[in-house]
Amino acid sequence: MRDLNPSARDLLLQLFAAAVDSADPAKTVARHLPELPRGRVVVVGAGKSAAAMARAVEEAWPEVNLTGVVVTRYGHAVPTRRIEVIEAAHPVPDANGAMAARRILQAVSGLGPDDLVLALISGGGSALMTAPAPGLTLDEKMQVNRLLLASGAPISVMNRVRRRLSSVKGGRLALAAAPARMVTLAISDVPEDDPLAIASGPTVHDPDAGGDLSEIVNQLGPDLPAAARRLLLATPDPIPEFAADYRLISTPQMALEAAAELARTVGVKPLILGDAIEGEASAAGQIMAGISRSAALHGHPVAGPAVLLSGGETTVTIGDAKPGRGGRNTEFLLSMSLALDGQTGIHALACDTDGIDGTEDAAGAIIGPDTLIRARAEGLDPPAILRGHDSYSLFDRIGDLVRTGPTLTNVNDFRAIYIP
Numbered sequence: 001m002r003d004l005n006p007s008a009r010d011l012l013l014q015l016f017a018a019a020v021d022s023a024d025p026a027k028t029v030a031r032h033l034p035e036l037p038r039g040r041v042v043v044v045g046a047g048k049s050a051a052a053m054a055r056a057v058e059e060a061w062p063e064v065n066l067t068g069v070v071v072t073r074y075g076h077a078v079p080t081r082r083i084e085v086i087e088a089a090h091p092v093p094d095a096n097g098a099m100a101a102r103r104i105l106q107a108v109s110g111l112g113p114d115d116l117v118l119a120l121i122s123g124g125g126s127a128l129m130t131a132p133a134p135g136l137t138l139d140e141k142m143q144v145n146r147l148l149l150a151s152g153a154p155i156s157v158m159n160r161v162r163r164r165l166s167s168v169k170g171g172r173l174a175l176a177a178a179p180a181r182m183v184t185l186a187i188s189d190v191p192e193d194d195p196l197a198i199a200s201g202p203t204v205h206d207p208d209a210g211g212d213l214s215e216i217v218n219q220l221g222p223d224l225p226a227a228a229r230r231l232l233l234a235t236p237d238p239i240p241e242f243a244a245d246y247r248l249i250s251t252p253q254m255a256l257e258a259a260a261e262l263a264r265t266v267g268v269k270p271l272i273l274g275d276a277i278e279g280e281a282s283a284a285g286q287i288m289a290g291i292s293r294s295a296a297l298h299g300h301p302v303a304g305p306a307v308l309l310s311g312g313e314t315t316v317t318i319g320d321a322k323p324g325r326g327g328r329n330t331e332f333l334l335s336m337s338l339a340l341d342g343q344t345g346i347h348a349l350a351c352d353t354d355g356i357d358g359t360e361d362a363a364g365a366i367i368g369p370d371t372l373i374r375a376r377a378e379g380l381d382p383p384a385i386l387r388g389h390d391s392y393s394l395f396d397r398i399g400d401l402v403r404t405g406p407t408l409t410n411v412n413d414f415r416a417i418y419i420p
Contacts (some may be wrong), residue, residue, distance in 0.1 A: 132165065281335065
């Protein structure tokens with residue numbers, strides 16, 4: 001028996017679709033393009049949306065003699081005619097990402113002040129465009145990324161490490177393109193839409209280039225490669241300041257507002273709780289369960305029918321145990337479901353807007369009042385599964401994963417909780 005309310009489930013899926021659609025490069029890129037230069041146009045880019053953004057540029061400028069190269073995640077490429085698309089690994093870099101970084105640096109070298117470099121930047125670009133700093137090998141950088149992903153460190157801290165260990169991030173791509181004019185079109189997947197955090201800021205100045213990273217070095221532990229440790233603890237040479245023409249074309253807040261507008265049209269009150277919610281996924285699930293229960297029982301902070309909307313990026317700290325299959329969104333939902341313990345009428349969706357929750361093939365999942373009942377009917381132990389970070393397997397078993405495939409955009413995680 002399924003207690004999952006079809007209308008609630010459909011509404012949550014429609015809200016997620018509206019959020020993703022609001023960040024579709026085909027609908028946003030053209031509105032933000034700069035004037036054409038007297039000289040050449042070179043397009044470069046990195047991120048999960050880079051190929052879709054490149055195609056949108058080609059469609060907006062059909063007669064322009066432009067060249068360029070972008071790198072995106074495996075499975076996220078789309079056909080282009082003038083801009084080369086390279087696919088590489090994410091979240092741990094690979095040789096294709098290193099090759100792409102070299103090709104991008106070559107594409108912007110030797111340009112003049114009359115030329116334009118159009119940089120297309122989106123989430124995932126940090127891992128996809130990888131150029132290890134001098135003295136660091138690709139294998140060592142891959143090991144650092146693995147340690148970062150398992151550390152539970154917030155994305156802002158991860159990106160500080162990645163900038164220090166890179167020859168292209170933290171404004172170094174922009175410096176390589178000088179004296180050409182550079183305009184960046186960016187899709188934000190980070191809290192507060194900080195340009196320095198989106199793909200580790202390859203086209204903006206890094207005022208924190210010499211900041212103290214000893215705390216995260218200690219957190220990463222003895223498995224941190226010695227070369228990376230030296231670079232992270234050393235004081236690097238300052239990076240020259242420069243002005244940046246940086247244009248945000250899609251953000252998590254815009255996506256939440258698009259979902260809120262849809263909710264209003266069907267008579268459901270939206271309440272946006274924030275676009276930058278971070279912390280442990282399981283802890284966030286417990287907190288959201290408490291807020292949802294208060295709304296359902298007491299009408300605070302909003303009375304139903306309503307939907308609580310939020311974005312941001314939680315983390316999952318693996319620890320020493322070998323993890324199962326999971327992602328931060330499915331872990332959030334399993335924790336929330338355990339905290340709700342079958343609370344009548346409450347349903348929730350949590351998905352990554354790029355269509356990939358962590359490294360799995362689903363964007364996320366949906367829960368309802370009967371989630372735990374159906375899981376236990378399958379012989380599953382939800383608390384043990386949560387402890388083992390195997391939430392994907394539970395939702396796959398009971399048929400509540402949300403599979404969209406790559407969406408070709410990325411405005412971070414999207415969470416919607418329906419209150420009857």
